[in-house]
Amino acid sequence: MSEFRRDPLSGRWVIVAPERSARPTDFPVERRYGVGGFCPFCEGNEDKTPPEIFSIRKDGTAPNGPGWRVRVVPNRFPALQMEDSLARQGDGLCRRMNGLGAHEVIIESPRHVLSLCELDCAGVKEVFLTYRGRLRGLREDPRLAYGMIFKNVGAAAGATVEHSHSQLIATPVVPAMVRTELRNARKHHEAHGACLLCDILSAELAAGVRVVARGDHFVALAPFAARFPFETWVLPKAHVPHFEEHPAEALDDLAATLCGVLRRLDAALGSPAYNYLIHTSPFGRRFDAYYHWHIEIIPCVTRVAGFEWGTGVYINPVLPESAAAFLTEIRV
Amino acid sequence: MSEFRRDPLSGRWVIVAPERSARPTDFPVERRYGVGGFCPFCEGNEDKTPPEIFSIRKDGTAPNGPGWRVRVVPNRFPALQMEDSLARQGDGLCRRMNGLGAHEVIIESPRHVLSLCELDCAGVKEVFLTYRGRLRGLREDPRLAYGMIFKNVGAAAGATVEHSHSQLIATPVVPAMVRTELRNARKHHEAHGACLLCDILSAELAAGVRVVARGDHFVALAPFAARFPFETWVLPKAHVPHFEEHPAEALDDLAATLCGVLRRLDAALGSPAYNYLIHTSPFGRRFDAYYHWHIEIIPCVTRVAGFEWGTGVYINPVLPESAAAFLTEIRV
Numbered sequence: 001m002s003e004f005r006r007d008p009l010s011g012r013w014v015i016v017a018p019e020r021s022a023r024p025t026d027f028p029v030e031r032r033y034g035v036g037g038f039c040p041f042c043e044g045n046e047d048k049t050p051p052e053i054f055s056i057r058k059d060g061t062a063p064n065g066p067g068w069r070v071r072v073v074p075n076r077f078p079a080l081q082m083e084d085s086l087a088r089q090g091d092g093l094c095r096r097m098n099g100l101g102a103h104e105v106i107i108e109s110p111r112h113v114l115s116l117c118e119l120d121c122a123g124v125k126e127v128f129l130t131y132r133g134r135l136r137g138l139r140e141d142p143r144l145a146y147g148m149i150f151k152n153v154g155a156a157a158g159a160t161v162e163h164s165h166s167q168l169i170a171t172p173v174v175p176a177m178v179r180t181e182l183r184n185a186r187k188h189h190e191a192h193g194a195c196l197l198c199d200i201l202s203a204e205l206a207a208g209v210r211v212v213a214r215g216d217h218f219v220a221l222a223p224f225a226a227r228f229p230f231e232t233w234v235l236p237k238a239h240v241p242h243f244e245e246h247p248a249e250a251l252d253d254l255a256a257t258l259c260g261v262l263r264r265l266d267a268a269l270g271s272p273a274y275n276y277l278i279h280t281s282p283f284g285r286r287f288d289a290y291y292h293w294h295i296e297i298i299p300c301v302t303r304v305a306g307f308e309w310g311t312g313v314y315i316n317p318v319l320p321e322s323a324a325a326f327l328t329e330i331r332v
Numbered sequence: 333m334s335e336f337r338r339d340p341l342s343g344r345w346v347i348v349a350p351e352r353s354a355r356p357t358d359f360p361v362e363r364r365y366g367v368g369g370f371c372p373f374c375e376g377n378e379d380k381t382p383p384e385i386f387s388i389r390k391d392g393t394a395p396n397g398p399g400w401r402v403r404v405v406p407n408r409f410p411a412l413q414m415e416d417s418l419a420r421q422g423d424g425l426c427r428r429m430n431g432l433g434a435h436e437v438i439i440e441s442p443r444h445v446l447s448l449c450e451l452d453c454a455g456v457k458e459v460f461l462t463y464r465g466r467l468r469g470l471r472e473d474p475r476l477a478y479g480m481i482f483k484n485v486g487a488a489a490g491a492t493v494e495h496s497h498s499q500l501i502a503t504p505v506v507p508a509m510v511r512t513e514l515r516n517a518r519k520h521h522e523a524h525g526a527c528l529l530c531d532i533l534s535a536e537l538a539a540g541v542r543v544v545a546r547g548d549h550f551v552a553l554a555p556f557a558a559r560f561p562f563e564t565w566v567l568p569k570a571h572v573p574h575f576e577e578h579p580a581e582a583l584d585d586l587a588a589t590l591c592g593v594l595r596r597l598d599a600a601l602g603s604p605a606y607n608y609l610i611h612t613s614p615f616g617r618r619f620d621a622y623y624h625w626h627i628e629i630i631p632c633v634t635r636v637a638g639f640e641w642g643t644g645v646y647i648n649p650v651l652p653e654s655a656a657a658f659l660t661e662i663r664v
Contacts (some may be wrong), residue, residue, distance in 0.1 A: 002411055002431030013508065017411045028487070043642060079334055079349045079639075079647045092340060092520065093535050094556050099334030099347060150638025155360070160635025167639070175643030176345065188424065203425050224426050250377060277642030298641055305490025306482025307411075307499070309630055310609030311507030317412045 007187070007225035009181050011198060014225045017313045018322065025053025027229060030300040032154025034114050036164055041086050041163035049073040053104060056126050069123065070130045072168075074154055078103035079169060086141060086172045100101045101297030102170040106149075107129055112237060113164045115153070115266075118257040125253035127166070127247075133279070134272070135226040135244035138170045138282035146174045146282045149243070156300045174282045181279065182287050189290035195239050197292035210324045212264070216255040217250040222320035222327075229302060229318035231268065232261050233296040241288040243280040257296065263332040273300040309319070339557035340520070341513050341528060346557045347647045350357075350654065357512035359561060359649070362632040364486025364605040366410040368444050368564055373495035375442030381405040385436060386465060388458050401455065402462045403439045410435035411501060418475060418504045434470055434502040438481075445496045447485070447598075449591040456587035457580075459498070463610070467576035469503045471615040478506045478614045481575070486605025493538035495511055506614045513611065514619050520618045529570050529624035542656045544596070550589040552657075554652035561634060562601065562659065564593050566627040574618040576613040590627065595664040597631050605632040 002017035013170060019026070034112025040048035046064045054072040061067025078254060090096050108127045109119055135147045151166040156307040174182070188196035204210055204221050212232055213220040220234045234257055240246050244252075258276075280293035301318075308314050334349035348433035351358070364542050372380035378396045386404040393399025414432025422428050440459045441451055448456060467479045484491040506514070512618040536542055536553050544564055545552040552566045565590055571579050578586075590608075598606060612625035633650075 001413070001415075004429040006427040008427075011508075013505075015411050017409075017431065019409055026404050058361060077349075077351055079347050081334070083333075090524075095338040095340075095533060097336040099349065116585060119453035121483045148642050149638060150642055153638045156635060157634040161454060169639055169643075171643075171645075172495045173345075175645050176343075177642065177644035180644075191424075212514055275638035279642060286356060296642070298638075303490040303638060305489060306609045307501055308606035308632075309607055310480050310482055310509065310611060310628070311501075311503075312512075313503075 005225035007223060008047065009184055010177065011180060011184050011228070012225065012226055015313060016319055017315055017317055018226075019317045026314060027269075027301045029269045030154065030156030030273045032114070032156070032159075032162075032271055038160070040165050041107045041113055041161060041165060042112050043068070046071075049105075049107075050076060052132065054137070054314065067112070068110055070109075072104050072127050072130060072134060073209060075103040075105050075167065077079045080171065080204065082141075082143075097172070100143060100172045102144070102168070104134060104168045106134070106166040107313045108164045108166065114162055116151075116164050117262050117266075118164070121252055121255045121259075122258060128251045128254060129248065131166070131168070132244045132246070132248075134168055135242075135280070138168075139244070141170075143172055144170045144283060144320065146171050146178060147173065147280070148178075148242075148277065149280075150275060150277040152275055154300065155197065156273035157275045159273075178279060178282070182282075182291055185287070185290045195290050195292050197235060197294060198239050201235050209321045212324050212327045213257055213260050214258040215253045217253040220261045222324040225322060226316055226318075226320045226323070227314035228298050229296065229316060230265060230299050231316075231320075232265070232297045232321045232323075232327070234261065234297070235259055239292050241281040241291055241293065243278050243293040246293070260325070260332055261297060264327045264330045265297070267330045268327060269299055269301065274298060275300075292323055317319055336529060339555060340517055340532060341516060342509065343512060344557065344559070344590045346559055347645060348557075348651055349550045349647055349649055350651045359601075362486065364446070364488070364491075364494075364603055364606065364645045367492055371444055371493070371495050373439045373493060373497060374444050374466045375400070378403075381439075384479030386464065386469070388460065396443070397457035400442055401538070402458050403443075404462060404466060405437050405439065407435040407437050410461050412503065414473075414475075424546045429504070431584040432504045434500070436466060436500045438498040438500065440496045440498065443606075446494055447594070448483075448496055449598075450496070451596050451658065453584055453591075456591060457583045460583045460586060461580065463498070463500070464576045467574075467612070470500075471576070473502075476502045476615060478503050478510060479612070480510075480609065481612075482609040484605060484607055486632065489607045491605075496651060500542070507652070510611060510614070514623055515612075517619070517622045527622050527624050529567060529626060530571050533567050533569065541653045544656050544659045545589055547585045547589040547590050549585040552589055552593045556634035556652060557644035558648055558652045558655070559649075561648060562597060562631050562632050562655045563648075563652075564597070564629045564655075564659070566593060566624065566629070568592055571623065571624050573613040573623055575610055575625040576627075578625070592664055593629060593659070596659045596662045597629070597661045599664060600659060601631055601633065604628060607632075630634055
């Protein structure tokens with residue numbers, strides 16, 4: 001039998017409608033494949049990208065040449081650009097603003113690796129330190145309100161380049177979905193005097209049935225009202241509102257926890273295309289008491305269909321408890 | 333240059349970021365294909381579906397046998413079922429309700445056609461009359477609040493059966509996305525004393541730049557803040573809040589307008605997978621002054637990626653004005 005479940009963070013209702021089985025092999029997973037060919041993100045091809053904004057590189061090497069380990073460049077086809085200032089136009093029916101913002105690409109390795117998990121722990125940590133550094137840089141710009149870091153892996157997840165990379169889009173307004181989470185977190189804080197994410201985490205650790213992995217500093221879990229089969233979130237145990245302020249010494253554990261989940265998903269679903277995204281607090285301090293950053297990982301297992309487009313209600317054919325049990329059993 | 337645009341109905345902001353060209357052939361469209369094989373929806377295979385709820389059939393033929401033109405059956409793997417009554421459970425962190433509702437499949441032809449547009453106008457009209465009939469039937473059940481009709485065509489759009497069909501899911505609560513539209517429509521009505529959709533329609537007809545087709549009773553347009561390339565809406569010119577109350581004599585024009593758009597999309601994009609969905613008023617009369625039913629057609633051109641999942645903000649690489657101009661020029 002199916003049930004409606006409400007995600008306390010987004011307020012989204014989903015329909016969990018488990019079909020006869022929850023074996024991952026029952027789903028038409030969208031796999032990722034390496035297709036090869038010329039790669040503008042490989043070491044030696046630095047002139048094929050716009051000039052770098054930031055890099056972690058060997059001492060003595062020059063920007064836009066070899067010697068880097070992580071490299072950040074502007075997106076060649078940016079969704080947003082750092083134009084003068086935000087200009088709002090139009091009336092109630094046709095409101096618009098110019099496309100002010102930043103759109104950067106974080107190239108995670110000079111080698112042509114297809115997955116973040118092919119890097120060693122130190123390499124993954126340098127990717128997180130780069131996320132941190134870019135968010136710290138962009139939050140200094142008073143025109144920007146929010147920085148969204150995300151990763152598309154595989155064509156089915158929206159990737160056009162296979163070389164392992166992430167993206168950062170910084171926007172002049174806080175995006176709707178984040179605003180909704182902040183509103184729900186504020187209501188929870190008003191009612192209970194505690195951070196909603198801290199409370200979700202301790203309830204999940206106590207219940208145990210949706211926990212996928214427990215690290216020293218991070219926990220991975222199947223959210224109670226997951227939109228998608230095998231959707232998995234990674235949350236810090238400590239109340240840290242801003243990703244860019246997470247202490248560096250905990251990022252080894254983040255690398256181990258996140259890559260552990262990605263490896264389990266690869267094993268369970270056969271290297272699916274996937275997205276992950278970081279929900280963090282907006283720039284500034286307004287939300288620090290009641291919001292707490294986290295990562296949402298979405299493997300491409302089911303397709304969004306007419307019902308979801310029309311209602312905003314997702315139908316998830318896998319019980320989150322079954323997904324967690326399945327992923328937990330995998331040895332990686 | 334890109335811009336942010338706000339959809340006045342949903343309140344959604346999108347980023348319209350036109351790339352070098354808006355030729356449909358530049359996009360990695362997800363095409364639909366016929367794969368053949370045994371089809372449980374074809375005439376003669378009536379025993380391969382659950383017993384029919386409704387049909388339009390030749391006089392003298394019996395239910396669940398041949399002789400029908402449109403046939404409605406329960407979904408074999410229903411997302412929701414008509415259990416006793418709605419039971420809410422749980423606290424703030426884990427709220428749930430039992431999966432009460434209806435999930436029906438509308439089989440649009442006894443022949444193995446892959447597209448609604450392969451039917452003649454009378455056949456398409458009978459499909460709409462069936463939608464109307466089922467919504468009228470379900471709204472009599474006091475446990476149900478809303479009926480969402482939608483169509484998935486092609487695997488990339490979430491279809492698992494290729495024989496032309498639609499689905500209806502009726503829910504015990506009004507879905508979030510519809511509630512948001514109703515709220516925005518109510519605010520507009522409070523401020524302007526008019527239906528938001530009537531006002532959008534007259535503004536679009538006056539501007540003309542996003543109009544795709546004008547029928548006697550219906551208009552097709554590219555919405556100002558389309559989420560997806562070539563997204564197209566079909567709206568009645570008259571203020572009709574409920575699809576199920578639309579006068580039958582206007583449904584020939586709906587068949588012509590909708591199939592005209594679908595044929596243009598097929599010609600422009602090479603028979604893409606697509607979804608359409610009907611946004612109509614909730615059962616009851618509460619919203620009748622300010623809301624007005626319409627159809628949203630979403631061809632599968634781009635993939636939803638991490639940024640969209642994290643922000644709710646869609647990046648659309650095709651200007652709606654360019655899409656409308658392109659579709660308008662196609663002769664069908």
